[in-house]
Amino acid sequence: MVRADGGGAGAQELRADCTRCAGVCCVAPAFAASADFALDKPAGQPCPNLRADSRCGIHTQLRQRGFPGCTVFDCFGAGQHLTQGTFAGHDWRSDAATARRMFDTFAVLRPLHELLWYLTEAVRLTPPGPLRDDLTDALDETGRLTDGTPEELLALDVDAHRDTVNRLLSRAGDQARAGRAGADRRGAVLIGVDLRRVALTGANLRGACLIGADLRGVRLGAADLTGADLRGADLRGADLGECLFTHQSQLDAARGDHRTVLPPGLRRPAHWSLTVTPARPPRARRRSR
Secondary structure (H helix, E strand, O other): OOOOOOOHHHHHOOOOOHHHOOOHHHOOOOEOOOOOOOOOEOOOOOOOOEOOOOOEOOHHHOOOOOOHHHHOOOOOOHHHHHHHHHOOOOOOOOOHHHHHHHHHHHHHHHHHHHHHHHHHHHHHHOOOOHHHHHHHHHHHHHHHHHOOOHHHHHHOOHHHHHHHHHHHHHHHHHHHOOOOOOOEOOOOEOOOOEOOOOOOOOOEOOOOEOOOOEOOOOEOOOOEOOOOEOOOOEOOOOEOOOOEOOOHHHHHHOEOOOOOEOOOOOOOOOOOOOOOOOOOOOOOOOOOO
């Protein structure tokens, strides 16, 4: 069970631990050749880079080899839960029937673990009261669902459960931004848009598509970034220090630098530039003749 305060072993289970998984995310989903993946891969077929020990053979070179999409994927701990808990240590390689059941179950378990992460954050942000009680109940119920058998998980209407939880999360975000609420940009398509002169402090950016958006130097204090797509977004010099529901994978998908202010507990991605562009030296004056 996940602890509502975000501490202890439960919180750790909301982070991927590939050492206790069987490479499920490298097999179960399909992906198409694109800027995120260097090749086509059908669902249920192992990625050619997956080794027999369930490790990625090009893990340290994923971006250079054309697989940046792999570097930003997070199962929120669903992979090891599926492998070690739901299927009691069995490997999808054991037989085709087990593989199909594991992959189908992963498609349910992963969004449940993602909800656990958001609910844990929401409980942490919400002061004592009726809303926090509802969030805690939802956290406990979602945790109970993740402990179900494969049959129970496959019978679950995960979309209906997600809709119910998202309504609570939206209320939690609104309450956390109370007094600082800004523009409502929920679900906005802002691909490649220059947002440097747009007021986004306290904005509702839930589900917004910010792929390639220019956010250099923008102050995003108290903005709700639940599910916002930040792939390729330019965050150099941006202030995300007080943003709500910001996940590490969102930062991993974006671009930033040493000036980008991060929310507490998140790390600066290794691929972000750590260099400072030097000032151009003054031109030497041309001597008069």
